[in-house]
Each structure stands twice: as structure tokens, then as C-alpha cells.
Amino acid sequence: MHNSRIVSKVKPLALCISWLFAAFCYFWQTPPAFAHSFSHTSGTMIASIFSFSGKRPANLGVKDGKLQPCPGSPNCVSSQSTDKEHKIEPLQYNSAPAEAFAKLKAVIEKTDNAKIISEKDNYLYAEFTSALMGFVDDVEFYIDEAAGLIQVRSASRLGQSDLGANRTRIETIRTQFNS
Incomplete structure (x- = not known):
């Protein structure tokens, strides 16, 4: 035996x-x-x-000055969210909106595993792919000229928890944008 x-x-x-x-x-x-x-x-x-990219959402963008709300799962942050779990502060700028947009775009273009998918006058949409497993997060920026802010939303396509990755990403972008 x-x-x-x-x-x-x-x-x-x-x-x-x-x-x-x-x-x-x-x-x-x-x-x-x-x-x-x-x-x-x-x-x-x-x-x-081993790629977990998921399907690109069809409902992204700005509608009536608002980005899509976060789903109920904790793997999303938004500056327009009202609940504590999903709330993150918007980016602030002190220049002309076009200059702020150009600076934001430059920050995103220099970020590893980021790909700009769409950009319009006051809106930028990028996909961020995790290096190890290929998880894709959808990240949106909206230049809210009336408020002098850049509204942000970062959401994972798949799963429930992102272990804080979306919040960390926005804070990293904020630091680079403000430098």
C-alpha cells in the first residue's frame, strides 16, 4: 500500500x-x-x-453632467457618489479647462497599462489593465467647468472586491496631476 x-x-x-x-x-x-x-x-x-478583461460597458459617458453611478459592489469609486464606500474627491484644477484636460491626458498616457479609449471636449475614458491577470477597470474623467473640478469614476468590470485598486489609482493620478 x-x-x-x-x-x-x-x-x-x-x-x-x-x-x-x-x-x-x-x-x-x-x-x-x-x-x-x-x-x-x-x-x-x-x-x-488567464485574461479577465470582461466586456466593455456600453453605458459609460456623461449624461446631464453626471457619470454613471457605481454599482452596489465595492470595486468602484466616483466623485459624484454620495455613499461613503464609493465616494472619492474630484480632481481640482486652477488653469483653463483645456489645459487641465491636456495635463490629465498626459498623466494617463504615461501610466503603465493604461489605454485611452475615448476623448471628447470635456470627457476622457481609459481602460487600465492589471499586469498579472489582465483584469480591466474602466476609468472616466469629466471636466465639470461650472464647478472647476474634474469628476472621476473608476470601476472594475469583474468581481466584487478590487482590494482598493480603483481608489489607489485615482489617488495616484491625483498626485501626478497636482505635481
């Missing part, structure tokens, strides 16, 4: 080692260009398997 447990644990290990040895032998003799191409293709394939 004791030997059968050892054999059952050794078999998968031996199989794994033999597979790795075969892969090593194959790539050791493979032309470098093919090996390079394969490694980049396989990396992309593995990343896509």
Missing part, C-alpha cells in the same frame, strides 16, 4: 520531467528565429487564457 502511493506521486513527476527534457531538447536544436517566435506566441496564448 505504501509503495503504491509513492508510485502514484512519482509517475506525474517523471512525466513532467520527461516533458520538460523533450521540450528543452527540441528548442535547443530549433533555429533561434523560430524559438523566439514560438516563445512570444505561447506567452501571448498563456496571457489570453
Whole structure:
């Protein structure tokens, strides 16, 4: 009985080692260009398997001076929210709205894993992708000229908790915007 447990644990290990040895032998003799191409293709394939991007929301944008409200889940923050869990302060600017927009856009463009999806006169929408698992968060900015503020909303597409990632992101953007 004791030997059968050892054999059952050794078999998968031996199989794994033999597979790795075969892969090593194959790539050791493979032309470098093919090996390079394969490694980049396989990396992309593995990343896509573990990607949790979700579907881009169709209801984003500004309607009557308001961004979409946060859902009931805690993985969203908004400067226009009234409840404590989702509330975050808007960004403040002391320049012309167009200058503030340009500065904000520059901050977003310099941010790793950020991609600007849409921009209009007073609105900017970007997607932020987590490096490890490919989770996508939708982040919106609305230049509220009447109030002299930039309203913000950052929401995760998937899951319930973001472990504070959306709040941290907005605070990081605020720091960079104010510097």
C-alpha cells in the first residue's frame, strides 16, 4: 500500500520531467528565429487564457453632467457618489479647462497599462489593465467647468472586491496631476 502511493506521486513527476527534457531538447536544436517566435506566441496564448478583461460597458459617458453611478459592489469609486464606500474627491484644477484636460491626458498616457479609449471636449475614458491577470477597470474623467473640478469614476468590470485598486489609482493620478 505504501509503495503504491509513492508510485502514484512519482509517475506525474517523471512525466513532467520527461516533458520538460523533450521540450528543452527540441528548442535547443530549433533555429533561434523560430524559438523566439514560438516563445512570444505561447506567452501571448498563456496571457489570453488567464485574461479577465470582461466586456466593455456600453453605458459609460456623461449624461446631464453626471457619470454613471457605481454599482452596489465595492470595486468602484466616483466623485459624484454620495455613499461613503464609493465616494472619492474630484480632481481640482486652477488653469483653463483645456489645459487641465491636456495635463490629465498626459498623466494617463504615461501610466503603465493604461489605454485611452475615448476623448471628447470635456470627457476622457481609459481602460487600465492589471499586469498579472489582465483584469480591466474602466476609468472616466469629466471636466465639470461650472464647478472647476474634474469628476472621476473608476470601476472594475469583474468581481466584487478590487482590494482598493480603483481608489489607489485615482489617488495616484491625483498626485501626478497636482505635481
